C-alpha cells in the first residue's frame with residue numbers, strides 16, 4: 001500500500017505515549033512517537049466525558065488547528081477518539097512554552113532581544129489569524145510554544161472566535177473569555193462586543209509578562225484584576241524601573257495597552273513598529289534560551305515539584321495559590337465564578353457583620369462562626385480579610401474595592417463594579433430569596449414587623465452611607481450567605497445587581513435557577529481538587545445568556561448593563577442622617593439606585609400595611625375610614641406621601657377608637 005507522506009495515522013495503536021510534558025485545564029499533553037512515521041509528536045489528550053458539555057469548543061479548537069497553515073501557528077496533524085478521550089496529534093515543541101522556560105530559568109523575565117524575537121513571531125501569527133478572521137482571545141506566554149530549533153508557534157485555540165461567525169457562534173464574541181490578567185477592558189466590559197483589538201491588548205500584556213517574568217496584577221485574585229484593569233491606568237513599562245529596556249519597546253507596549261480598542265493598532269500596523277527591528281532569528285532563540293535546558297518532561301516535572309512545595313510552604317494562601325497556578329503555567333489562574341462569588345459574598349457578609357456589631361439586629365453570630373471557620377484558601381478570599389478584626393478588615397476590603405472604583409467611572413457608561421456584578425449574574429439566588437422574604441414578611445416573619453423594619457432601616461443607613469457599590473448578593477455555594485440574605489431581606493435594587501433580573505420568562509428563570517443550584521453554573525470539573533479555578537461551566541445558548549468554557553469561564557452578557565442615573569443632589573439629601581467614614585468618596589451614581597429601590601420598598605411596605613389595616617378593619621368590624629386606592633396617583637412620590645398621610649390618619653383614628 002502506498003504510504004501517504006502527509007497523513008498521520010488515526011489509530012491510537014500507531015502511537016507510543018511517553019512522558020507528560022504539559023497540563024492545561026482541559027487536557028494533558030504527552031510527548032509521543034508516531035510509530036509508522038518514526039516521528040516524535042505531542043499528543044494532547046482531552047477527556048470527552050468530562051467535557052461532554054464543551055464538544056463545540058473542542059471541535060472548534062481542533063477544526064481551527066487543522067485548517068490553519070502558518071509557520072507561527074501550531075497546527076494539528078490529526079485528531080481522533082480513543083475510548084472516551086480525544087487525541088490531538090501535533091508537532092512536538094521541545095522547548096515548551098515561553099512561560100515554562102521563563103519560570104524555569106528566567107524568573108525575572110527575558111532580555112529585550114529575546115522578547116523582540118518571541119513577540120515578532122507571535123505578531124506574525126496574529127496578522128495571519130486576524131486576516132483569516134480569527135480572534136485568538138488567549139494570547140499569553142503560556143501559549144507561546146518553542147521547538148528545539150527555536151521556532152515559535154502560537155498555540156491553544158480552545159477559546160478562539162471567528163469574526164465571520166453568525167448567530168449563536170457570533171454571540172460567543174459577546175462573551176467573557178480569556179484569562180483575567182491578559183484580558184482587554186472591552187472584553188471585561190462587554191458593552192459593544194469586541195474584535196481583533198482584544199488580541200492586541202493581550203499581546204501588550206504578554207510583552208510585559210516576558211519583560212518582568214509575570215503579567216501585571218498576576219498575584220491578585222481575579223476580582224481585583226478585573227477592577228484594576230478597568231479602573232487603573234493601563235499597565236506599561238516604567239521609564240525609571242525598566243531602565244534596561246529601550247524606548248521603542250516601551251512605546252510599542254504603550255501603543256498596545258490603550259483602553260480604547262479603536263486607538264490600538266491593528267496587528268499588521270504593529271508589525272511595522274521599529275521595536276521589531278530588534279527581532280532576531282530562531283537560531284538565536286535556540287542558542288540563548290534553550291541551550292543547557294533539560295528535556296521538557298524533566299522541566300515539567302520540576303515545575304510541578306516546585307508547585308507542590310509552594311503549596312506546602314504557603315499553606316494554600318490565596319495569593320500564593322494564584323502564584324503557584326501561574327508558575328505552573330496552566331490556566332488555573334483563569335476566571336472562576338465561584339471565587340468571584342465568594343469574594344463578593346464575603347463583602348456582603350462583612351456588611352451583615354457590621355450591622356450585627358452596631359447592635360441593630362442579632363442575626364450574625366452563627367453565620368460569622370460558620371464563615372470564619374471556613375478555610376479562607378478554599379474561598380480564596382481577599383488577602384486582607386481577617387475575621388478577627390471586624391471593623392478594620394471590613395473597612396480594608398471595602399476601602400480596597402472603593403479605591404478601585406471611581407476615577408475611571410466616566411470612561412465607562414456604567415459603574416465598573418456594577419458592570420461586573422451584572423456580568424457575573426451574581427444574584428440569581430435573589431429571585432428565590434427575595435420572594436421568600438416577601439412571603440415571610442407577609443405571613444410568617446421570623447422577625448416582628450417592627451424589628452424587620454429596623455433591620456431594613458439600618459441596612460438602608462448602611463447603604464445610604466455609601467456602601468452599596470460594594471455589596472452584593474450571592475452565593476449559591478454558601479448556604480450561610482443564602483440564609484443571611486433570607487433573614488435580612490434584600491435591599492439592593494434587582495436591576496443593579498443583575499440585568500437577568502429583568503428576564504421574565506419561566507424558562508429563563510428556570511435555567512438561571514438550575515445554574516445556581518449547581519454551585520455556580522451547571523457543570524464543573526475539578527482536574528485537581530485543590531485547583532479551585534479549574535472550572536467547567538455550562539453552555540446554554542438560549543438568548544445568549546449563559547455560556548461555558550473549559551477552565552476559563554465565559555459569561556454571555558445581556559444586551560444592556562444597567563445604566564445608573566446620576567444625581568448628586570439626591571445623594572446629598574438622602575445620605576444625610578448617618579455619615580460614614582467612606583461616604584464622602586462614594587460616587588453619587590452608585591447610591592441612587594439603592595435610594596430609588598428603598599423608596600420603592602417603603603412604598604410597598606406601606607401598601608402592605610394599608611392592606612393589613614384593611615384586613616383588621618374587615619375582621620374586627622371597624623367601620624371603613626377610607627383606605628386609599630394605592631394604584632391611583634401619577635407619580636410614585638405622590639403615592640408614597642399620600643399613603644403616608646392617610647396611614648397616619650388611619651392610625652390616629654384607630655388609636656382614638658381603642659383608647
Ligand SMILES: Nc1ncnc2c1ncn2[C@@H]1O[C@H](COP(=O)(O)OP(=O)(O)OP(=O)(O)O)[C@@H](O)[C@H]1O
Nearest residue numbers: 022023024025026027029042091092093097330331
Ligand atoms: N505541541 C506541544 N508540544 C509541547 N508542549 C506542549 C504542546 N502543546 C501543549 N504543550 C504544553 O502543554 C500545556 C497545556 O497545553 P494546552 O495549553 O494546549 O492545554 P489546555 O488545557 O488547552 O490549556 P489551558 O490551560 O490554556 O486551557 C501547554 O502550556 C504547554 O506547556
